[in-house]
Amino acid sequence: MKLNTIIIWTVSAAICSCYPSSQPVIGVLLETVYNSPGHYKAMADYKSFIEQGxxxxxxxxxxxxxxxxxxxxxxxxxxxxxxxxxNLLTSFYARVAYKIFQ
Structure with a gap:
C-alpha cells in the first residue's frame, strides 16, 4: 500500500460549519493510529470519493x-x-458507530 493512500487528519470537526449549506457534508469515522495517542487516520481514497461526488x-x-x-x-x-x-463489540470505533446510529 502506498503511503500517499493514507491521510492523517488533525483538523477539528468544527470544520462542518465552514461549508456552504447547499453542499452535502459527509462525516468519515476515523481510526486511531496505533501507539500514537491523539492521532487519527482514514484512507485518502474515502475523502476523495466523497469530494468527487x-x-x-x-x-x-x-x-x-x-x-x-x-x-x-x-x-x-x-x-x-x-x-x-x-472488534465490533468492544472497540472505540464500534461504540462510536453505535452512538451514531442512535
Missing part, C-alpha cells in the same frame, strides 16, 4: 464525549463508516 468530507473522531457526537451529527448529512480489522 460533490460533498464535503469531515472527520469524526473516536473516543469523544456524547455531546461531541450529538453536535457533529446535527451538522452533517451522512456518515461513512469504513470497514477494517476492529
Amino acid at each position: 460533490g460533498a464535503a468530507a469531515v472527520p469524526i473522531f473516536v473516543n469523544q464525549t456524547d455531546e461531541y457526537y450529538e453536535s457533529i451529527m446535527s451538522r452533517i448529512n451522512g456518515v461513512l463508516l469504513p470497514g477494517g480489522g476492529v
Whole structure:
C-alpha cells in the first residue's frame, strides 16, 4: 500500500460549519493510529470519493464525549463508516458507530 493512500487528519470537526449549506457534508469515522495517542487516520481514497461526488468530507473522531457526537451529527448529512480489522463489540470505533446510529 502506498503511503500517499493514507491521510492523517488533525483538523477539528468544527470544520462542518465552514461549508456552504447547499453542499452535502459527509462525516468519515476515523481510526486511531496505533501507539500514537491523539492521532487519527482514514484512507485518502474515502475523502476523495466523497469530494468527487460533490460533498464535503469531515472527520469524526473516536473516543469523544456524547455531546461531541450529538453536535457533529446535527451538522452533517451522512456518515461513512469504513470497514477494517476492529472488534465490533468492544472497540472505540464500534461504540462510536453505535452512538451514531442512535
